[in-house]
Amino acid sequence: QLLAEIDGVERLDNVIIIGASNREDMIDPAILRPGRLDAKIQIGRPDAGGAVDIFGKYLTADLPLDEAELAAHDGDREATARALIGTVVEAMYADRPENRFLRVTYASGRQRMFDYADFASGAMIQNVVDRAKRAAIKQLIAGGAKGLSTRLLLEALDLEFAENESLPNTSDPDEWMRVSGRKGERVTHIARVRADRGHGGHAVDDGAEAEPVDPAGAGPAAGGGPRHRPIEAVPTDGEYL
Incomplete structure (x- = not known):
C-alpha cells in the first residue's frame, strides 16, 4: 500500500x-529503487563540531550559571555558556584511556576500539545537560553555589558514560552494532573496556581492562572476569504456561 x-x-x-x-x-x-525514495542522505552521529551545536540548544546563556564561571568571563553570559560547552565537548571527544568504551572484533579477525563519543547522539547530549541541571538544583538546596558549572557538567558526562557501560551486553553483538548505527563488516565479539572514572570530570585509568561479552549471552568469556548467570531457556508450552 x-x-x-x-x-x-x-x-x-x-x-x-x-x-x-x-x-x-x-x-x-x-x-x-529509482523513482521512489531514491535520494539517500545519511546523517551520522555528531562529531565534536556537531556536539557543540547540539549542546548550544540545551545549554543556553539564559540558564542559571555559576558566579565564579561568570566572573572568569567578565560577566558575559554568552561567553560563559560557550566556554562551558567547549570544556565538556573537549572532555567528551578527548583521545584518552578513560573514554575507551568497546573493543570490537570482526569476522575477519580485525579489531577496532570505539570510544563513548563514537556512540554520541543528541539524546545523550541532552541527558548530560539535564543531569547537570538536576545536580545544580540539589547543590543549591544543600546550601551550595547557584548555577551550572564546569564541574557539574563534567560529572554529568561521567555519569552518562557510566550508565552506557551496560548497554552492549547482548547475545547478538552484530545486531547490537547495527542498531547502534555501526553497519559494515559482521561483528563476532564485543569487549567492554573498563576504566575507573573519578569525580569532578577526572578519570583514573586502571589499565583499561577489557571485559569480553560472550556472544552466547553467558556474560564475560572465560578468563575475562566473573561470569554472570546464563540466560535460561524459557518454555513455550506445557505445564509452565
Whole structure:
C-alpha cells in the first residue's frame, strides 16, 4: 500500500516525500529503487563540531550559571555558556584511556576500539545537560553555589558514560552494532573496556581492562572476569504456561 501511494504522488507537482529511519538495513529495497525514495542522505552521529551545536540548544546563556564561571568571563553570559560547552565537548571527544568504551572484533579477525563519543547522539547530549541541571538544583538546596558549572557538567558526562557501560551486553553483538548505527563488516565479539572514572570530570585509568561479552549471552568469556548467570531457556508450552 505504501508503494502504491508513493507511485501516486509521482504524478503530483511540487510534492516531496521524505522518509526517515535509524535502521537503514531494515528498509524494504523496493522503497529505495529509482523513482521512489531514491535520494539517500545519511546523517551520522555528531562529531565534536556537531556536539557543540547540539549542546548550544540545551545549554543556553539564559540558564542559571555559576558566579565564579561568570566572573572568569567578565560577566558575559554568552561567553560563559560557550566556554562551558567547549570544556565538556573537549572532555567528551578527548583521545584518552578513560573514554575507551568497546573493543570490537570482526569476522575477519580485525579489531577496532570505539570510544563513548563514537556512540554520541543528541539524546545523550541532552541527558548530560539535564543531569547537570538536576545536580545544580540539589547543590543549591544543600546550601551550595547557584548555577551550572564546569564541574557539574563534567560529572554529568561521567555519569552518562557510566550508565552506557551496560548497554552492549547482548547475545547478538552484530545486531547490537547495527542498531547502534555501526553497519559494515559482521561483528563476532564485543569487549567492554573498563576504566575507573573519578569525580569532578577526572578519570583514573586502571589499565583499561577489557571485559569480553560472550556472544552466547553467558556474560564475560572465560578468563575475562566473573561470569554472570546464563540466560535460561524459557518454555513455550506445557505445564509452565
